[in-house]
Amino acid sequence: MTGATRSVARSTALSMALRIGAAIATGTAAGAAGAVELPTPAAAREQLAQDGVPTEVVTVLEPHLARKGRMPEVRYVGFPADAALAKLLGPDWNAAGRELEFRALDGFVSRIPVERFAQHRAWLVIAREDGRPFQVDNHLQGEQQVPLGPFYLVWDNRRSKALQAEGGALWPYQVGAVSSGPSSTRALLPGGLARRYGAAADLARTNCLSCHRIRGYGGDKMPLDLDVAVKGFDAAAWRRWLLTPSAVRPGTTMPPLAEGRSEADRAAMAQQLYDYLRALPAR
Numbered sequence: 552m553t554g555a556t557r558s559v560a561r562s563t564a565l566s567m568a569l570r571i572g573a574a575i576a577t578g579t580a581a582g583a584a585g586a587v588e589l590p591t592p593a594a595a596r597e598q599l600a601q602d603g604v605p606t607e608v609v610t611v612l613e614p615h616l617a618r619k620g621r622m623p624e625v626r627y628v629g630f631p632a633d634a635a636l637a638k639l640l641g642p643d644w645n646a647a648g649r650e651l652e653f654r655a656l657d658g659f660v661s662r663i664p665v666e667r668f669a670q671h672r673a674w675l676v677i678a679r680e681d682g683r684p685f686q687v688d689n690h691l692q693g694e695q696q697v698p699l700g701p702f703y704l705v706w707d708n709r710r711s712k713a714l715q716a717e718g719g720a721l722w723p724y725q726v727g728a729v730s731s732g733p734s735s736t737r738a739l740l741p742g743g744l745a746r747r748y749g750a751a752a753d754l755a756r757t758n759c760l761s762c763h764r765i766r767g768y769g770g771d772k773m774p775l776d777l778d779v780a781v782k783g784f785d786a787a788a789w790r791r792w793l794l795t796p797s798a799v800r801p802g803t804t805m806p807p808l809a810e811g812r813s814e815a816d817r818a819a820m821a822q823q824l825y826d827y828l829r830a831l832p833a834r
Contacts, residue, residue, distance in 0.1 A: 587729060588727060588728045589728060592677040592678075592701055595635065595675075596677070599634065604631065604634045604635075606628050607630070607631065607674065608626055608680050609627045610624055611627065611709065612709055612715060613687065614715075614718045615688070615719045616687060617718065620811055627680060627705060628677060628678045629676030629677050631672070632668060632704065633668060635675050636729070640729065645669070647665070647666075648734050649664075649665045649732065649733065650662050650732055650735055651663050651664075651729060651730070651731055652730045653728075655723055655725040657772055658770060658772040659723060660760070660762075660770035661723040662761075665731075667721075671708075671711065672707040673705065675704055676702070676703050677703075684696070686698050687699055698725060699724040700725065702724075702726040703723070704722060704726060705722060706721070715811055716809065716812050718806070718810060720758050720809075723761070736749075738765075738768045739752040739766070741831070744830060747830075751826065754823060754824055754827075755827065758808055758820075758824075762805075765777050765828070766778055767834075777828055778834075781828040784825070789821060789824075790818060790822065793807070793821040793824070794807055794814075794821055808821060
């Protein structure tokens with residue numbers, strides 16, 4: 552990311568934070584089925600403190616700073632995600648079968664089943680504890696000094712090998728809005744595909760749909776329809792693209808698939824995604 556790009560990103564983040572105002576303070580938080588633009592961090596801090604939810608210092612292994620599978624510890628300041636989401640989306644935010652959409656300022660989207668929040672602790676953080684700039688060098692995407700605010704969703708991954716292996720796939724930053732909706736399973740698994748390709752659809756949801764799309768469903772950062780694009784790849788070329796994207800297209804910001812996993816696991820995951828996408832019926 553160039554200096555000019557970083558400046559634009561910071562300016563965008565600031566203008567968005569100012570524009571969305573204090574949704575909590577003005578009582579505009581939506582119900583469980585609605586969407587809400589997040590308040591400024593200052594407004595969130597004030598309103599949650601009134602409810603007896605102060606900020607916490609959180610220590611995580613930062614996946615965006617990973618190098619050769621090693622992630623440094625970083626201490627952030629933020630709010631327990633369950634308390635913040637209940638305040639924003641209402642007490643039924645975690646009803647079974649729901650999915651949360653975290654939308655970033657740049658079009659990046661993370662869709663996360665609510666069950667994950669029952670399995671792992673999460674926080675919406677707003678600053679670094681050491682006072683350093685609230686930004687990160689995203690080594691896997693070749694980006695430097697990327698702003699994380701206004702909000703960054705982090706997970707308690709220090710004692711979870713599974714979360715460590717996932718990397719930063721479900722760690723959205725620059726989050727400006729959150730919504731709740733039904734599970735995307737039906738959209739991703741039309742017809743009778745669920746039994747055979749359910750695991751592959753979950754892989755796609757976790758690793759691909761923050762930026763790309765399947766059958767029109769997914770993120771806006773790089774809205775490529777993978778179910779269409781895959782038709783132009785044979786299996787070997789597909790694996791190269793997913794496992795070593797920068798070797799196929801120098802300068803791409805696409806991260807390698809599941810870099811924290813073994814090479815055999817990664818190759819198997821790429822093949823699962825290929826078979827699933829090829830099996831989807833034409834629209």
